[in-house]
Amino acid sequence: MGKEKGDLLQGTLDMLVLKALQLEPMHGWGITERIEHWSESVLQLGQGTLYPALYRLERQGLIRSEWKVTENNRRARYYSLTREGRRRFSDELAQWRRTSRAVNLVLQATME
Amino acid sequence: MSWMTERWRRIRSIGRRHEMESGLDEEIRFHIDQQIEKNLRAGMSLDEARRQASVKFGGMERVKESTRDEFRSALVEDSVRDFRxxxxxLRRAPGFTIISSLMLALGIGATTAVFSVVNGVLVKPLPYPRPEELVSLGHTAQDVRNAGGDMSMSAAQLFTYRDENRSFQQMGVWSAGTESATGGTEPEEIQSLYVSYGTLRALGEQPLMGRSKQPWTSSPDLKVGIGIARTHHEVDERALALDPFAGPA
Structure with missing residues (x-):
């Protein structure tokens, strides 16, 4: 199988999920929609990876889930960030900024 | 995170794991339905909307399987982490470790010892046919001070029992002793048991070799047979080298 467009860097999926939940609790489908929208459809979440990731994050205590009824009267599992999750997100965000800046610096380097 | 909250989270996650897995089907169905609705809004036909939704989701069973893999690997990880x-x-508190290991060892040892005694004496039946029918008879007299009042049995008493009792099919007497076993590499003292004819009959056993003599009805003599105690295999083998009727007359 060839590399799909918008394949995520290893480890970034967790960060994106935490980001998607930072604003308000969301169900799994909402998370994929949000990430797709924000990334201008560049990041198409391989949905098979989302649910394992949600389970992993919940087990790590970074998110919690509860069943709620949607506006269309359907039961859905909503995920929300825990305090631990917020802290982890801001750590990862800082780390990401450092790393991506460094990578950009390297890629844009010119002979001086 | 302190270890207390870590423990608590772990305990809760045992229950949540089950809930998570049982809810997974419904969650995925919801996800696909949402995608179908979105496709419909985009102007697809119902069939096309369904097809596209499941293509986009990418194999429902595969998703379930990889989520379940997360459960499973979490179980293993947690166990390994707990073990570490x-x-x-235990390493941080060697005193506690040593004492608790000793107490466990003593406890297990004592329990095993008591169990093997109880098992041998009370639970496991004697290795004879119908062991529940075997009864030990003895005489006691309060005025006799040796051996807790136990009195031996005279020949006359045994004959009286034999002739008058209506309760027992067979009766026999025995007496423990020792024998000198010679002729092997070195002489040895082995445990022996003098038994009367009725004893083997009562136990339902046959002598290993030789023959038991006539019952005491025809030969009113107590020294009718000598059996070497068949307590364990080793003695059994050595007993073959002995004449079972060679005891003191």
Whole structure:
């Protein structure tokens, strides 16, 4: 199988999920929609990876889930960030900024 | 995170794991339905909307399987982590470790010892046919002070029992002793048991070799047969080298 467009860097999926939940609790489908929208459809979440990731994050205590009824009267599992999750997100965000800046610096380097 | 909250989270996650897995089907169905609705809004036909939704989701069974893999690997990871945690905690407190190991060893040892005695004496039946029918008879007299009042049995008493009793099919007497076993590499003292004819009959056993003599009805003599105690295999083998009727007359 060839590399799909918008394949995520290893480890970034967790960060994106935490980001998607930072604003308000969301169900799994909402998370994929949000990430797709924000990334201008560049990041198409391989949905098979989302649910394992949600389970992993919940087990790590970074998110919690509860069943709620949607506006269309359907039961859905909503995920929300825990305090631990917020802290982890801001750590990862800082780390990401450092790393991506460094990578950009390297890629844009010119002979001086 | 302190270890207390870590423990608590772990305990809760045992229950949540089940809930998570049982809810997974419904969650995925919801996800696909949402995608179908979105496709419909985009102007697809119902069939096309369904097809596209499941293509986009990418194999429902595969998703379920990889989510379940997360459950499973979490189980293994947690167990490994708990095990490591236990080892570290024990290492930090060697005194506690030694004492608790000793107490466990003593406890297990004592329990095993008591169990094997109880098992041998009370639970496991004697290795004879119908062991529940075997009864030991003895005489006691309060005025006799040796051996807790136990009195031996005279020949006359045995004959009286034999002739008058209506309760027992067979009766026999025995007496423990020792024999000198010679002729092997070195002489040895072995445990022996003098038994009367009725004893083997009562136990439902046959002598290993030789023959038991006539019942005491025809030969009113107590020294009718000598059996070497068949307590264990080793003695059994050595008993073959002995004449079973060669005891003191």
């Amino acid at each position: 945690y236990g080892i570290r905690a």
